[in-house]
Amino acid sequence: MLFASQSFLIVFLPLVLGLYYAVGDSRAARQGVIIAASVLFYGLWDWRFVPFLLAMVGFSQTVAIMWGRTRRRIWLRVGIVGNLAVLFGFKYADWLVGCVLRWSGREHAAWPIVLPLGLSFFVFQKISYLVDLGRGQARVYRLADFMEFVTFFPQMVAGPIVRHNELVPQFDRSPRNAAMWENLGCGGLLLLVGLGKKVGLADTLGGLCAPVFDAAHAGHVPGMGAAWLAAVAYMLQIYFDFSGYSDMAIGMALMMGIRLPFNFNAPYMAVSVRDFWRRWHMTLSRFLRDYIYIPLGGNRCAPVRQAANVMVTMELAGVWHGAGWNFALWGLLHGAALAAAHAWDRAGRAMPRSCAYVLTMGFVLVTWVVFRAADLATAGRMLGAMAGLHGMGATAIHHPVVLGLAVVVAVMGPSSQQMILDRVRPAPWVAVAAGIAFVLLVFLIGGRPPEPFIYFQF
Known part of the structure; x- marks a missing residue:
């Protein structure tokens, strides 16, 4: 689904906003609306990548939890390298293999890889969070808070690249306030x-x-x-x-x-x-x-x-x-x-x-x-x-x-x-x-x- 589509502008967005404001005074309900809407938005582009998205979120959250428990930097390195490895595998491996084969005079048939929507953006977002954990500039969030941060559908697929400390604290505030209109x-x-x-x-x-x-x-x-x-x-x-x-x-x-x-x-x-x-x-x-x-x-x-x-x-x-x-x-x-x-x-x-x-x-x-x-x-x-x-x-x-x-x-x-x-x-x-x-x-x-x-x- 595209932002600039009739289905998004006339159906999806009004329904999400309506539900969001209907439960505006409940932090847990707002969070549920955002996460569900974000997963649905991503899935309407290609449902095959929803498990991948959830697995990436779960992997980074697990790394953060293990860092919080042990304070061993190896966990952060595993998280950063793991995210970069996924990015490399989807985005660069086929191209680099093709370059090597062509330089050696051999033909290369492109691998049938489909790039997950927004991969680069949410990889960067998670890496910045893991680095900030190591710098003492972030805390380990609950899984629901972390998932809401990573999957927030307005910026999930093409930015802006938002940092955790810019977004997560705002989720605590009800939208039904003096500045609502x-x-x-x-x-x-x-x-x-x-x-x-x-x-x-x-x-x-x-x-x-x-x-x-x-x-x-x-x-x-x-x-x-x-x-x-x-x-x-x-x-x-x-x-x-x-x-x-x-x-x-x-x-x-x-x-x-x-x-x-x-x-x-x-x-x-x-x-x-x-x-x-x-x-x-x-x-x-x-x-x-x-x-x-x-x-x-x-x-x-x-x-x-x-x-x-x-x-x-x-x-x-x-x-x-x-x-x-x-x-x-x-x-x-x-x-x-x-x-x-x-x-x-x-x-x-x-x-x-x-x-x-x-x-x-x-x-x-x-x-x-x-x-x-x-x-x-x-x-x-x-x-x-x-x-x-x-x-x-x-x-x-x-x-x-x-x-x-x-x-x-x-x-x-x-x-x-x-x-x-x-x-x-x-x-x-x-x-x-x-x-x-x-x-x-x-x-x-x-x-x-x-x-x-x-x-x-x-």
């Missing part, structure tokens, strides 16, 4: 904005870029205009697709009286690569900082070591997104850019803001091409076409209004949370406009095939 209103508006980003912008933009990238993967070399149009369309698509999901997840949680951390803050207004990563997928950025970059030494070491720490961190971020050399190269490029930015800052140099912005967005655009391409050969064809190596070619711009609107919203902002939480005030016209927009978007969803969120594949 404000939470329902603001959460509903965030849900609506995210839905508009996904079905109104991202899915339309995907229709502009997918044919060009698919043709390049098949060996066709696009013209310069078509390549640039596809690159810009994808740059906008991935932003509106993922930030749309995040807005919907944060909005749904807020409608239940629960606040999730924001995940985007107008990243295409960034004036440096460092600024970009402070604004893009912010919960992943802080996970990488707190659990990889700082333990490696962070910036508390010599410049060469710091550059190596940045490179390792971003390379891991790249391969986390997927098993492929394009993802590895994407992470390597961002690591090199961040290391160069640190060196630039140490040298005390400055650049005009306009130049810094153009340079940053140009770099982000080029690296998104590498990220989107099916392989390095496809990326090479696209980048070569963008450089004009194969001529201009004829380019027809479809959906120019959507493309123009997407550029304006992405570049000029404001961010969703600023707009909804800081600027919008309750008024009858807001409710009427939101209701009309919701009905139109629901009809739009029903008029075309459903498009999964991009980050579902990660």
Whole structure:
């Protein structure tokens, strides 16, 4: 089941919210509603993976209990290695075996592995919890509390990556309080904005870029205009697709009286690569900082070591997104850019803001091409076409209004949370406009095939 589907928006979510508020004064009943709804939500995508999800939760909880009883760090290591082993087996083993066999001149038939929905996200979530246990920054939760934390359906499959201490304490508070109507209103508006980003912008933009990238993967070399149009369309698509999901997840949680951390803050207004990563997928950025970059030494070491720490961190971020050399190269490029930015800052140099912005967005655009391409050969064809190596070619711009609107919203902002939480005030016209927009978007969803969120594949 997808957030951006009629069945979810018209049936599933209203029923869950109704039940949740009906038992709002009972902690145990609320917990039962959330866990049952989360398991049902996950199962409606693919029931085969429900036992897997429950087994992963049980494994990590057992490790935490054994750590609490013995204080032996071996249990935490077992938990972390076990979670990483599952991630490796599902996501990387087939790709690495294929690479080895192809390097040795042998053929490789892809293994029939289906990646469980949201695997990377809930593995990261459990690893952060186990690491925090070892640091003395977490306690051993009851099984029901831990399961509610891990499976909380708004953020289970694509984030934000929420930490235990941000979520579990909120489960104790009844949603039926003085802020109930404000939470329902603001959460509903965030849900609506995210839905508009996904079905109104991202899915339309995907229709502009997918044919060009698919043709390049098949060996066709696009013209310069078509390549640039596809690159810009994808740059906008991935932003509106993922930030749309995040807005919907944060909005749904807020409608239940629960606040999730924001995940985007107008990243295409960034004036440096460092600024970009402070604004893009912010919960992943802080996970990488707190659990990889700082333990490696962070910036508390010599410049060469710091550059190596940045490179390792971003390379891991790249391969986390997927098993492929394009993802590895994407992470390597961002690591090199961040290391160069640190060196630039140490040298005390400055650049005009306009130049810094153009340079940053140009770099982000080029690296998104590498990220989107099916392989390095496809990326090479696209980048070569963008450089004009194969001529201009004829380019027809479809959906120019959507493309123009997407550029304006992405570049000029404001961010969703600023707009909804800081600027919008309750008024009858807001409710009427939101209701009309919701009905139109629901009809739009029903008029075309459903498009999964991009980050579902990660």
